[in-house]
Structures are given as structure tokens and as C-alpha cells.
Amino acid sequence: MPTKICACCGQSFPPDPRVKNQAYCSSPACQAERRKRWRQSRSRTDEVYLDNKSRAQRAWLDRNPDYWRTYRANGAGTPNKQIIDSKPALAPLSGLYRIQFIPNIDPAKSDEWIAEISPVCADCPCKENECKDITRSTN
Ligand SMILES: [Zn+2]
Structure with a gap:
């Protein structure tokens, strides 16, 4: 039976055939470490996501240079008021x-x-x- 080397404790372990690409043994400490590393890689992914999002927002502002001027002209408490006012009021959509x-x-x-x-x-x-x-x- 093939064994694998745990990425945490370095011990060899028999991999569970149900788990694909198993890299950690089944000991609670190593499973906790696996989850911790997964969370860390996940938050790095989220940083990339947030960075892309702020880039997209900057690009949007480049295309809409009047946004902040409009925002300031209407006072900080009423962001985007002019844009909101230019849209027709929406009635509730549910119903016949x-x-x-x-x-x-x-x-x-x-x-x-x-x-x-x-x-x-x-x-x-x-x-x-x-x-x-x-x-x-x-x-
Ligand atoms: Zn281990």
C-alpha cells in the first residue's frame, strides 16, 4: 500500500482513497494546520480579488470623472444624488x-x-x- 509524507509533521501515512491529493495525515494537529494554511491561501486570493476590484473602481472613475464633483456638490451625506434623481422612480415590481x-x-x-x-x-x-x-x- 503506497504511503504519503504529511506536509505538516513529515510522517508517512496511508492516504485515504476518497481524498484526492491528500497532503496531510489524519492527526488533529495536522488537520488543523491544513485548515489554517487553506484559510491563509484563501485570504491571499481575496487580496487579489480586492485589488482587482479597486482597480476596476479606479477605471470606472476615470470614465466618470464627474462622479466625485457631483458627490461633493450634493454634500457628503447624499452621495450620487444627481444620478439617483435622474432615474425614474421604480415602483415595487412584485404583483401582476x-x-x-x-x-x-x-x-x-x-x-x-x-x-x-x-x-x-x-x-x-x-x-x-x-x-x-x-x-x-x-x-
Ligand atoms: Zn501530519
């Missing part, structure tokens, strides 16, 4: 909606669909969004 396709008569945008999305209850007989409440009892 009707999608109605509208003919697109603009030949320059012939590959686009125009769809109108409206809440079903806006013009359904209940008028009070009751039909959205599917758990409501009917007794």
Missing part, C-alpha cells in the same frame, strides 16, 4: 402586470420593441389591488 406591445413606427429603430407595462389592478374591477393578494381568503 400586463405587457402590451405597441407597434414601432420608427424605421431607425426597427429592431426594437416598445412595450407598455401596467399593473393589472390599475383597471381591473377590484380597483383596490385585491386581486394581487393571492393568499386572501374568500369566505
Whole structure:
């Protein structure tokens, strides 16, 4: 039976056939060391990840040089206010909606669909969004 040399204690051990690339023997101290080394290599991986992320953020700022000017103009307590304000307010998305396709008569945008999305209850007989409440009892 082939044996392996433990990467921690240096003793030879019979590898468990269920464990691929087993490098540590089964002693609790060596298993604890294995987990510790795994965590350390993992946090190094995370550092690389964070470094890539901050690089990506810097690249984004290079493309959006007005971001911090806008941020400061709106006061530090309201980051990105102008960008937020320029977006239409989003209604809650859960519920029943009707999608109605509208003919697109603009030949320059012939590959686009125009769809109108409206809440079903806006013009359904209940008028009070009751039909959205599917758990409501009917007794
Ligand atoms: Zn060992």
C-alpha cells in the first residue's frame, strides 16, 4: 500500500482513497494546520480579488470623472444624488402586470420593441389591488 509524507509533521501515512491529493495525515494537529494554511491561501486570493476590484473602481472613475464633483456638490451625506434623481422612480415590481406591445413606427429603430407595462389592478374591477393578494381568503 503506497504511503504519503504529511506536509505538516513529515510522517508517512496511508492516504485515504476518497481524498484526492491528500497532503496531510489524519492527526488533529495536522488537520488543523491544513485548515489554517487553506484559510491563509484563501485570504491571499481575496487580496487579489480586492485589488482587482479597486482597480476596476479606479477605471470606472476615470470614465466618470464627474462622479466625485457631483458627490461633493450634493454634500457628503447624499452621495450620487444627481444620478439617483435622474432615474425614474421604480415602483415595487412584485404583483401582476400586463405587457402590451405597441407597434414601432420608427424605421431607425426597427429592431426594437416598445412595450407598455401596467399593473393589472390599475383597471381591473377590484380597483383596490385585491386581486394581487393571492393568499386572501374568500369566505
Ligand atoms: Zn501530519
